[in-house]
Amino acid sequence: xxxxxxxxxxxxxxxxxxxxxxxxxxxxxxxxxxxxxxxxxxxxxxxxxxxxxxxxxxxxxxxxxxxxxxxxxxxxxxxxxxxxxxxxxxxxxxxxxxxxxxxxxxxxxxxxxxxxxxxxxxxxxxxxxxxxxxxxxxxxxxxxxxxxxxxxxxxxxxxxxxxxxxxxxxxxxxxxxxxxxxxxxxxxxxxxxxxxxxxxxxxxxxxxxxxxxxxxxxxxxxxxxxxxxxxxxxxxxxxxxxxxxxxxxxxxxxxxxxxxxxxxxxxxxxxxxxxxxxxxxxxxxxxxxxxxxxxxxxxxxxxxxxxxxxxxxxxxxxxxxxxxxxxxxxxxxxxxxxxxxxxxxxxxxxxxxxxxxxxxxxxxxxxxxxx
Amino acid sequence: xxxxxxxxxxxxxxxxxxxxxxxxxxxxxxxxxxxxxxxxxxxxxxxxxxxxxxxxxxxxxxxxxxxxxxxxxxxxxxxxxxxxxxxxxxxxxxxxxxxxxxxxxxxxxxxxxxxxxxxxxxxxxxxxxxxxxxxxxxxxxxxxxxxxxxxxxxxxxxxxxxxxxxxxxxxxxxxxxxxxxxxxxxxxxxxxxxxxxxxxxxxxxxxxxxxxxxxxxxxxxxxxxxxxxxxxxxxxxxxxxxxxxxxxxxxxxxxxxxxxxxxxxxxxxxxxxxxxxxxxxxxxxxxxxxxxxxxxxxxxxxxxxxxxxxxxxxxxxxxxxxxxxxxxxxxxxxxxxxxxxxxxxxxxxxxxxxxxxxxxxxxxxxxxxxx
Numbered sequence: 001x002x003x004x005x006x007x008x009x010x011x012x013x014x015x016x017x018x019x020x021x022x023x024x025x026x027x028x029x030x031x032x033x034x035x036x037x038x039x040x041x042x043x044x045x046x047x048x049x050x051x052x053x054x055x056x057x058x059x060x061x062x063x064x065x066x067x068x069x070x071x072x073x074x075x076x077x078x079x080x081x082x083x084x085x086x087x088x089x090x091x092x093x094x095x096x097x098x099x100x101x102x103x104x105x106x107x108x109x110x111x112x113x114x115x116x117x118x119x120x121x122x123x124x125x126x127x128x129x130x131x132x133x134x135x136x137x138x139x140x141x142x143x144x145x146x147x148x149x150x151x152x153x154x155x156x157x158x159x160x161x162x163x164x165x166x167x168x169x170x171x172x173x174x175x176x177x178x179x180x181x182x183x184x185x186x187x188x189x190x191x192x193x194x195x196x197x198x199x200x201x202x203x204x205x206x207x208x209x210x211x212x213x214x215x216x217x218x219x220x221x222x223x224x225x226x227x228x229x230x231x232x233x234x235x236x237x238x239x240x241x242x243x244x245x246x247x248x249x250x251x252x253x254x255x256x257x258x259x260x261x262x263x264x265x266x267x268x269x270x271x272x273x274x275x276x277x278x279x280x281x282x283x284x285x286x287x288x289x290x291x292x293x294x295x296x297x298x299x300x301x302x303x304x305x306x307x308x309x310x311x312x313x314x315x316x317x318x319x320x321x322x323x324x325x326x327x328x329x330x331x332x333x334x335x336x337x338x339x340x341x342x343x344x345x346x347x348x349x350x351x352x353x354x355x356x357x358x359x360x361x362x363x364x365x366x367x368x369x370x371x
Numbered sequence: 372x373x374x375x376x377x378x379x380x381x382x383x384x385x386x387x388x389x390x391x392x393x394x395x396x397x398x399x400x401x402x403x404x405x406x407x408x409x410x411x412x413x414x415x416x417x418x419x420x421x422x423x424x425x426x427x428x429x430x431x432x433x434x435x436x437x438x439x440x441x442x443x444x445x446x447x448x449x450x451x452x453x454x455x456x457x458x459x460x461x462x463x464x465x466x467x468x469x470x471x472x473x474x475x476x477x478x479x480x481x482x483x484x485x486x487x488x489x490x491x492x493x494x495x496x497x498x499x500x501x502x503x504x505x506x507x508x509x510x511x512x513x514x515x516x517x518x519x520x521x522x523x524x525x526x527x528x529x530x531x532x533x534x535x536x537x538x539x540x541x542x543x544x545x546x547x548x549x550x551x552x553x554x555x556x557x558x559x560x561x562x563x564x565x566x567x568x569x570x571x572x573x574x575x576x577x578x579x580x581x582x583x584x585x586x587x588x589x590x591x592x593x594x595x596x597x598x599x600x601x602x603x604x605x606x607x608x609x610x611x612x613x614x615x616x617x618x619x620x621x622x623x624x625x626x627x628x629x630x631x632x633x634x635x636x637x638x639x640x641x642x643x644x645x646x647x648x649x650x651x652x653x654x655x656x657x658x659x660x661x662x663x664x665x666x667x668x669x670x671x672x673x674x675x676x677x678x679x680x681x682x683x684x685x686x687x688x689x690x691x692x693x694x695x696x697x698x699x700x701x702x703x704x705x706x707x708x709x710x711x712x713x714x715x716x717x718x719x720x721x722x723x724x725x726x727x728x729x730x731x732x733x734x735x736x737x738x739x740x741x742x
Contacts (some may be wrong), residue, residue: 021616121616122702181601181624183591189480196582198569211567230552245392245492253552254559
């Protein structure tokens, strides 16, 4: 069942946070949504982390007339995996984003104007530092679970390693301890597409630089799909509108990337896209440690990992490196490699496959009395 | 041994060719180089086909002071795989290119100006139609071998299927019967990068649109390498010149793509890049046939295929589809899957691995008296 109509909330933390870069970001506003009710012992809170271009609107609708529910509605609601009759589910927009939390589109208190490129470079660790303020403010000492895919998985990893006392379990889907140089390269050319757009003006635009941002999204979109899913969905079909020998004639897959790229311009800010791409590329769970094992040493909570066979952005072997390291440390770790054709996007689409596995994991976590 | 100093030649065919699109391209000039000597029976000619941004300068140097030899110099020369003491080796620049053969930078006889986008869309089959004029003009009835990688492999496939009486053998490396929608998508975003460059002006530029073309090349470059080769070559090293938290700070791999992208602008024309990208995407060895088996039915020559484990642009399974089809038809086909970390570029770099296998293949072809 759907959670129904929901309303976004926000909190502002005047003192902000000290970032990995050494800079201070203050104040910080976080936009978030919650579903279900926090129990008396404050022990039923699940924090869901969103990916790159996601937002706090995880489930339900803001208004009856909304055509689409929140981005992971399929798993949140009464009777669903994140059962709002039992759990208090929280989703908070990350800093750096353009969906309400403090980011490059926010007003810089020093100038009274939008930050734009005056916004500091942030890391995934910084995103979680900011979230920690929110979880503290909600009076939650320990989250029952933190869960996320892709950049959301990186945030869950940060909770498990940097705030081990604050999480009773963590679930990471389609993520990586650090993006490979190939993944960095694909973000690099996406950035380059925006830098090339003369209307970007080094971030000082009035209107989103549409051609550059649409192309950047097109590049990203390719990395979210797979060879196999593109074969199934588009094959080599040529657009019915075009002649095969027209210079500007398009394959259907080409038209699809184009169409979705330009749609993206209406819902995401180019500077936010750049800051979050940077945070993704800089991500390294072992940043500041000698080794992955050292970074994972503090992990206390049971953790569950999912990787997907056709995910070539953050391939399974990268998850498996973490699983093996945690096993070597004797940590309680569970790993599932899901056969899927959906590529990186599988973490959003394969919920029917992972739901029973996550339910079992929750049952074990709750039985173990980890809270 | 090197072939030493070589000189490019050219031939013009006034009557041109009728293209797959139905349009006439005339006149056609082809620039080519040859190495070694054609024997009296004209039976020792090997045609080497270049890839997307390659040219006719296969081996040797044009001038003593050239810093680099031709693009596949390692396999051409006295005592080398394509032994110029025994073979007459030919390499011809494809139509559509900007390295001497007729392409969008050539003068359109109808207007007296550069073709630019008035140049017709061409296919790989058209490239080979044009080459056939050259091979005929050289008085060669049957090539001992036609050999190429990537787009060069597509051309070799066209010789084997469309001109089966004209080739005694064919060798295809790192190629595909038809690029996948994923490969098409990656070319599509490269095209888009050029279209987005305001200096491209729908092909009517005075100076190559550098930002768009450099980015397009950067995207292509990613597809030529592999996850593994990038890990080995760059890892996640950050440029020593930049701070990790600088907005414009670059990873080394990012700087490398940038640097090489802008270098590419000096040596390749943006419109040619677009026309050849289109030819790659449109490529389908079975174009005009009901099936791959029907397209392969005329194949008469022994064929040898090489695929490379880390090639994700034209993955091995695509070559294997052809190998299985030819085996099913009872054709003489040989296949080698080479373990390599070099990605698609492996076909240029793994010559030490494939040289003995090609030598054996040549020996069998010559013993069989296929000529």
